[in-house]
Amino acid sequence: xxxxxxxxxxxxxxxxxxxxxxxxxxxxxxxxxxxxxxxxxxxxxxxxxxxxxxxxxxxxxxxxxxxxxxxxxxxxxxxx
Amino acid sequence: xxxxxxxxxxxxxxxxxxxxxxxxxxxxxxxxxxxxxxxxxxxxxxxxxxxxxxxxxxxxxxxxxxxxxxxxxxxxxxxxxxxxxxxxxxxxxxxxxxxxxxxxxxxxxxxxxxxxxxxxxxxxxxxxxxxxxxxxxxxxxxxxxxxxxxxxxxxxxxxxxxxxxxxx
Numbered sequence: 694x695x696x697x698x699x700x701x702x703x704x705x706x707x708x709x710x711x712x713x714x715x716x717x718x719x720x721x722x723x724x725x726x727x728x729x730x731x732x733x734x735x736x737x738x739x740x741x742x743x744x745x746x747x748x749x750x751x752x753x754x755x756x757x758x759x760x761x762x763x764x765x766x767x768x769x770x771x772x773x
Numbered sequence: 774x775x776x777x778x779x780x781x782x783x784x785x786x787x788x789x790x791x792x793x794x795x796x797x798x799x800x801x802x803x804x805x806x807x808x809x810x811x812x813x814x815x816x817x818x819x820x821x822x823x824x825x826x827x828x829x830x831x832x833x834x835x836x837x838x839x840x841x842x843x844x845x846x847x848x849x850x851x852x853x854x855x856x857x858x859x860x861x862x863x864x865x866x867x868x869x870x871x872x873x874x875x876x877x878x879x880x881x882x883x884x885x886x887x888x889x890x891x892x893x894x895x896x897x898x899x900x901x902x903x904x905x906x907x908x909x910x911x912x913x914x915x916x917x918x919x920x921x922x923x924x925x926x927x928x929x930x931x932x933x934x935x936x937x938x939x940x941x
Contacts, residue, residue, distance in 0.1 A: 703881050704881060704883075705880075705881055705882045705883070706806075706810065707806055707809050707810030707813060707883070707888075707891075708883045708887070708891070710810055710813035710814055711809050711810070711812075711813045711883075711891045711894075711895065713813070714812070714813040714814075714815075714895060715891075715894060715895070738814070742813075742814040742815060745814075745815060746815050
């Protein structure tokens with residue numbers, strides 16, 4: 694099990710979702726992805742679409758200046 | 774896992790189909806922004822390129838004499854490929870797309886090339902219009918290999934059935 698990191702705080706739509714999706718596709722069951730993202734559209738939609746795609750949002754923590762830290766996990770038993 | 778956490782099954786997957794008729798730079802940006810954004814939030818995405826839109830998916834991104842007849846060759850040379858797309862307004866003889874790309878880079882907005890590559894990486898389905906290819910004397914080999922198929926109207930309507938369709 695591994696954790697990867699992604700910072701999309703300087704990206705704009707649609708690359709916020711695109712980069713997250715491409716990283717999520719690389720996860721194996723049990724792996725986590727840590728994402729730094731800003732409030733507004735990224736925070737409203739990245740966790741929502743991750744959940745819709747069968748991932749679990751383990752943490753959603755305010756870090757600083759409109760930046761949040763998400764930890765998204767690919768559940769055990771999910772299709773690799 | 775509760776209902777909120779359940780992934781979409783194939784039957785629930787949302788679908789977006791885009792008809793790209795324009796060969797303008799800004800409209801191609803709109804096409805690939807919508808295509809990559811929708812694919813990133815788990816939509817099935819189809820893009821159907823017709824008429825000037827075919828310039829966007831040419832294998833050669835610059836100007837090339839393509840086709841068999843004199844007019845085919847002249848048209849295709851003058852229109853060029855993805856690196857020659859004009860801005861729909863204020864093109865200033867072809868300078869503006871480069872200036873716009875610079876502005877997009879400086880403001881950390883994805884460029885046309887980045888959006889195009891993201892769409893390919895996310896598995897957006899690209900199709901070329903059979904009729905428009907025939908008019909312009911283009912063959913499937915003139916396009917990027919990622920073009921999934923050459924289609925007519927009926928086949929595109931079948932593909933887009935049940936989802937949202939936008940014409941650009």
